[in-house]
Amino acid sequence: MKTGQDFSTVGRPVAREDALDKVLGRPIFTADLIPQDAVYVALVRSTRPHAKILRINAEPALKIKGMIRLIGKDDIPGVNNIGCIIPDKPLFSDGIVRCFGDPICAILAEDRKTAEEGAHAVEVEYEDLPTVFSPLEAMRPDAIRIHPEGNVVKHIKIRKGDIERGFRDSDVIVENEYRTQMQEHAPIEPDVALAMPPDDHGIVTIVGPWQCAFDVQDSVALVLGLPPNKVRVRQGQAGGAFGCRSDENENGLSALTALASSIVRKPVAIVMSREESTISHAKRHPFFMKYKTGAKRDGALIAEEIEIVSDTGAYVSWGINVLKRATVHCTGPYVIPNVKADAYCVYTNNPYTSAFRGFGCPQVHFAAESQMNCLADSLSMDPVVLRKKNLLRPNTQTSTGQVLGRSVGLDECLTRVADRLGSIVLPPLEEGFGRGVGIAIGYHGNSLGPEGGDRCGATVTIRSDGHVDYMIGLMEYGTGSTFGHAQIVAETLGMTIDRVHVKPSDTLVLPYSGPTVASRSTVMGGNAALLVSRRLRERISREAAQILECSPEELVFADNSVHSLRDKSKSISIQKLASICREKGISLSHSEIYNAPITDWDEEKGLGSPYFDYTFGAIGALVDVNLGTGYPKVRKIIAAYDCGKVINPLSATGQVEGAVSQGLGYAIMEEMCTKGGSIVNPNLADYFVCTAVDSPEVETLFVEEYPSEHGPFGAKCIAEPPLDIVAPAVVQAIWSATGVRIRYLPATGEKILSGIEGNKRS
Amino acid sequence: MAVHSRNLAQVGYVDRRFFLLGSCRLAHCPAELVREAINTLTASISLRLASMSIGIFVPRNEGELLRFLKHEGSRSTIVSGGTDLLPRITRNQEEPGLLVDISRVKELRYLKRENGLVRVGALTTIDDLSRSVLLDSRYEALRRLGLIFGSPPVRNLATVGGNISAASSSEDLIPILLVLEADVTLKSLASERVLPLMEFILGKRETSRKDEEVVSEVSFKEMGDNSWCTFEKIGRRERLIIALVSLACALRLDPRSDEIQEVRIALNRVHGKVPERASNTEQLLEGRILDAELVRHAASTLESELSLTSDFRASSSYRVRVAKSFLASALTHCRCCIKTRGVGSAA
Amino acid sequence: MPKKHPIRITVNGVRHSIEVEAIERLIDVLRNRLDLKGTKEGCGTGDCGACVVIVDGKTVPSCLVHAATLDGSEITTIEGIGTPDRLHPLQEAFIQTGAVQCGFCTPGMIMSAKSLLDSNSTPTMEQIREALVGNLCRCTGYGRIVDAVMIAAEKMRSK
Secondary structure, three states: OOOHHHOOOOOOOOOOOOHHHHHHOOOOEHHHHOOOOOEEEEEEEOOOOOEEEEEEEOHHHHOOOOEEEEEOHHHOOOOOOOOOOOOOOOOOOOOEEOOOOOEEEEEEEOOHHHHHHHHHHOEEEEEEOOOOOOHHHHOOOOOOOOOOOOOEEEEEEEEEOOHHHHHHOOOEEEEEEEEOOOOOOOOOOOOEEEEEOOOOOOOEEEEEOOOOHHHHHHHHHHHHOOOHHHEEEEEOEOOOOOOOOOOHHHHHHHHHHHHHHHHHOOOEEEEOOHHHHHHHOOEOOOEEEEEEEEEOOOOOEEEEEEEEEEEEEOOOOOHHHHHHHHHHOOOOOEOOOEEEEEEEEEEOOOOOEOOOOOOOHHHHHHHHHHHHHHHHHHHOOOHHHHHHHHEOOOOOEOOOOOEOOOOOOHHHHHHHHHHHHHHOOOOOOOOOEEEEEEEEEEEEEOOOHHHOOOEEEEEEEEOOOOOEEEEEOOOOOOOOHHHHHHHHHHHHHOOOHHHEEEOOOEOOOOOOOOOOOOOOHHHHHHHHHHHHHHHHHHHHHHHHHHHHOOOHHHEEEEOOEEEEOOOOOOEEEHHHHHHHHHHOOOOOEEEEEEEOOOOEEEOOOOEEEOOOOEEEEEEEEEEEEEOOOOOEEEEEEEEEEEOEOOOOHHHHHHHHHHHHHHHHHHHHOOOOOEEOOEEOOOOOOOOOOOOOOOOOEEEEEEOOOOOOOOOHHHEOOOOOHHHHHHHHHHHHHHHHHHOOOOOEOOOOHHHHHHHHHHHHHO | OOEEOOOHHHHOOOOHHHHOOOOOOHHHOOHHHHHHHHHHHHOOOOOHHHHHOOEEEOOOOHHHHHHHHHHHHHHEEEEOOOOOHHHHHHOOOOOOOEEEEOOOOHHHOOEEEEOOEEEEEOOOEHHHHHHOOOOOHHHHHHHHHHHHOOOHHHHHHOEHHHHHHHOOOOOOHHHHHHHOOOEEEEEOOOOEEEEEHHHHEEEOOEEOOOOOOEEEEEEEEOOOOOEEEEEEEEOOOOOOOOOOEEEEEEEEEOOOOOEEEEEEEEEOOOOOOOOEEOHHHHHHHOOOEOOHHHHHHHHHHHHHHOOOOOOOOOOHHHHHHHHHHHHHHHHHHHHHHHHHHOOOOOO | OOOEEEEEEEEOOEEEEEEEEOOOEHHHHHHHHOOOOOOOOOOOOOOOOOOEEEEOOEEEEHHHOEHHHOOOOEEEOHHHOOOOOOOOHHHHHHHHHOOOOOOOOHHHHHHHHHHHHHHOOOOOHHHHHHHOOOOOOOOOOOHHHHHHHHHHHHHHHHO
C-alpha cells in the first residue's frame, strides 16, 4: 500500500465536484424541485406550552378559497409516532401538547400562502396544564409530569476510583457551576420537504435536505403502515444541517408530506418561513453543570466530581445519546484517577432539544476547560503547563478507564497553538481596551460509540465508459465528506478524481450506511469506500494479471489504467479491462458493509472503551475587550487538530473554519431565548450568527504524525471537534483581558461589563 | 370564549385577523371593536380577500404621486425602500390594503447644498447619503452609516424618508438627524410645510404626516467650522444589528479653549420608544470647558436623564452604562477631531 | 381577481414582458415565473442575503422589492454571470478555494462579491468582509470566501 508522498489524490486539496452546480445556481435544493402541480401543506401548531386539546374547529379554515382538506391523526394508517429513540413524539398531537409549536394537525391547500392562512385560521380549544420550564425544577418528585414515565428520562453515570479519597488527597479543590444556552443551527436553507404520491408499484417518494435517509425511510414506513421498501427517500441538496435535520424534524416533515401525498395523490410540499423553521426543528441542549475538581499542589489532577442536568425539552429525541457522549467526555481530555459523574436528561415544556454539531461535547468542554483555568489560577500555574501535566497521551487512560492507543496527538496540538500564539503580532491595542489570550484543548470520540449499531455500506461500480460510480447512504450536506470518499476510491483504483462520481442519495439504490452524524462520514464512509474499492480491485486484478502476463502483486493501478511494475509498456486502460471483464461475466460492482471496531461501555459504572478513536485538538483565541461596553472582539483564532491523515486539506480546513465560526457564535453571541416556553427570537434579526466581519482570521494546523489504526489511510473525524472548545478559549481570553470569569454562556458584553464593574467595586 | 386563537407574539408570527381592520390602528381600537372585528371576520367569506385586495400603485413622478395621495392617501401605505415594510408583511405583522411604491419618483432623490442648508431628497438611499461627496469628514456620523447601517444591499434600498417615517428606536438615521436639528418637508398636492424632525415623530411608528402628504425632503443647516458629528451603536455582534444603544453627538467647540459652543446629543431611546435628544445633558454641557471632569459629570447627568427598559436583548442598566460610555467617547472623539481637522471644507 | 401589473424587465440580458400581482416580490418572479431557481430565499426579511441579485447596477435583497416597481429595470442573477464553459472568475475561484460547502448562500454571496469587484478592483481583505457582511454563511466561516474574492480580483485585473 502506498504511503505519504505517493498518494495521487488522497491528502491533496482537490476541488469538489459538486461545487460547480452550486456556483452556477443550478436547481438542486428541495425548494427548487417542487413541481408546478404540487399542493402545499402547513401545520397547525400549539400556542400553549402544556395543554389538553379539547376541540379542533377547522371550519374557518376550510371555508377559504383554495383549501383542500384537513389532515389529522385519524388519517394516519400506521402509527402516530416519529420518535428517534423513545417513541414519545407523535406526528400529530395525541391530545396533549407539550411545548409551543407542537404540531396538532395540518391543512392542505392549492398553494403555500393559502395553506399557511388556513393553518392560522384553525381554531383550537385548550385546557391549560401546569408547566415547568426549568429542568432543575422538573427533576423534583413533585413536579408536573410531562410524560407518564416521569421527567428524568435517563441517568448516566461514571464511577471510577474512589472520589471521597481523591478529594481527601487533593491539596486544592475548585468548585463552580456552569450554564450553557440553547443554540440554534440556523442553516441558511429553511426547512422544506416534498413528497410524490405512490407510483404504480405503490412506492411513495420523499425529497428533502435529510441527514439520515434510512431513519426517514423507517419513520415514514411506520406512519404510513408500509414496508420500508415502499418508501423511497431522496436527498435534495441540503442548505446546511448541523444536526437539525437528523431527528424527528426530518421524520415528521417527511411523514407529513408523504401522508398528505398518499391521501390526495398529488405531489405535496411544505416550505417553511425562517420563523417557523426555527420553531420546528430542535436546538442544542442547555446544560446546567456543577464541577468539583481536586488537584495536588504540583498540578496533578486527582479527583473530579461532575453533575450535569440537560434540558431535553418536551421530547427526548437524541437527548439520551447527547448525554452519553457528554458524560464520556465530561472531564475533558485528562488523566484523572478518581471520577464521579451523574448526568440527567430531563423533560421540560421548553422546545425540544436534540442533535447539534458537538452533541454534548461543547457544553462539557466549556465547563471542564474553565475548571482547568480556575485551577491554574488557584495554583498560580501557567494554564498550558497545567494542561501538559495532565493531558492524555498515547497509552494513557481516559476518565472512563479506556487505555488509548498511539493515535493521540494532543500534546503536539497544544504545543503548536501555544507557540503560534506567542508569535502573533497584532495591531497596537486601542485605548480603553483590554487584550487577552486563552487556550483550550479537547477530544471527541469518533463515530457513534456507545450509541451502537455502527456500520456503513458502500457500492462501487466501474461503468462502461471507464468512469466509476460510487454510492453511499451518507448524505452530503456541505461537508465534502463523500467527495473525500471519491478520493479514496480514486486512490485505490488508480483513477484520476475527475472519473469518480458520487451518485445522488437515493434509498432505492443505496446500501444502508447509517446516519450522517457524529462526524462519522470520513471514517466510516471512508472505510466503506476503501473496503469496496479494494475488493473490486482484487477481483479485476486477477483478470488484469492474466492479460498483462504478470502476477497480481506486480500490478500498479495509476492514471486510469493498470500496468506491470516491471514493464510499464505492459498496460491496459481501466475502461478496456472493464470491458473484458464484462464479457467474461466478471462483476464490475462491489457492495459491502464496513463494521466499526468493537467498543464497550458498561452503563452501570460508566466505564469502558466507548469510542474506537478520538480526535484531539487545541484552540487559541486572542480577544480585545472594550472596557467601556464589555464588548468582546475576537481578533484571531489558532486551531491545531490531530485528525490523523487528512484526506482533503481543503475540505478539512473548511470544516475547522466552519466549526470555529459556530463555536464563536456559541461563545459570545448566539442565544435562543424563551419566555414561558416560547421562543422570543426565532429569526435571523435577533438571533446572531457570525457575519463576515465578526469571523476572525482562523489559522488551522493539522498534526498528522499520529495516524489512526482504524480510519481510512489513518484518518479521524474533524467536522465537530473544533466547535467543542472555542467557547472556553474565548472565555479564558476575556478573563485574561479583564479578570472577569464568565460561567454562563454566551459571554455577552453585558455580562463582561457587569464583571468589570463588579471587580472595580471589590 | 374558550377558543384561543393563535397568540402570535408568542409563536413568532401574527394573526392576520387583527390587521384586517384596514387603516385603523389596533393600539387605538377599543376592546369591543376588536372582538367585533374578530367575530365578523370569523364569519366572513374569506381571509384571503385581504391579501387579494393588496394593490400597488407605482407613480412615475411626483405629480402622479401627489394626485394619488389626495384621493387614496387615507387607504394606502407608502413604501419607498421596502426594507421596513416588506419584512413586516412577510412576518404577517402588517397587511396593508393598498401600497403606493414611490421608489421611481426620481424628483425625490437628490442631495444638494444651497444657502447654508443641506437638502436631502426623501428617496436618497442610505448608500447615496453615506458616500456623498457633499458631506465632508465632519459629518462622520452619516459616513459611518455606510459601514454600520444594515448591509450593502439593504443600504442600496433603504431611504432617508423611509427611515424617519418608520419612527422607531431601531432607525439609525433618526438620532443623527436629531442632532443635526433636521427639518422635514411634507408635500401634498395643495401645499408644502416644513417642521422639525422632533415634531414630525409623534411616537413609535407614528408621525404627523397627513394622508395626502408625502415626506419629500429632510434638510439641516450646514455644520459650522470647528464642528463634528459622530454616531455609535452597539449590539451583540459587529454588524447587522438593531441598536441596543445608539448615540449621535454633534459638537461645536473652540479648539483653543475647549469651550463647548454647541452640543446636541440624541439616543435611540431616552424616555420612550423613539429616539430623542438628551436635553438635560446638553444643557449641562453647553458653554462649559470640555475636560475629563465635565465628561464624567455629563455621563452622570445622562444616567439620570435616561429611563430605559429591559428586554431579552439587554437589561436597562447595561444600556445605561453603555450610553454613558458612548457619551464619553463621543465627546472625546469629537473634540479630538475638531482640534485636528474640524475646519469645514468643500467636498 | 387581484389586479395585474405589466412590467418589462431584462433579466440576464433577456427581455421579458410579464404581468405581476401587487404582492409579488422580485424573488417570486425570478423563481416562479422565470424558473431561475439560483436565487434563494433564506429568511424573506432581508437578514440573510441569500436572495441578493443586482438591479440596475446595485445589489438588492430580492425578497424586499416589489416586482411591480421594476418596469424598465435590468436585473442580473447568478445564472447570468457565467456558464459551465465560461465561468466568471469568481465562480472559478469559489470552486478552487473550497469556498462552497452546502452552496445555499453561494449565489447571493457571489453577486455581492461581483458588485464589489465591479466598483473596486483592488479590495483589501477588510473591504471584502464589509462588502459581504449582509451574506450570512453558516458553513464556511468566510475565510475561503474572502480568499476566493481576492483571487478573482487578481485574475480580473490581469485580464
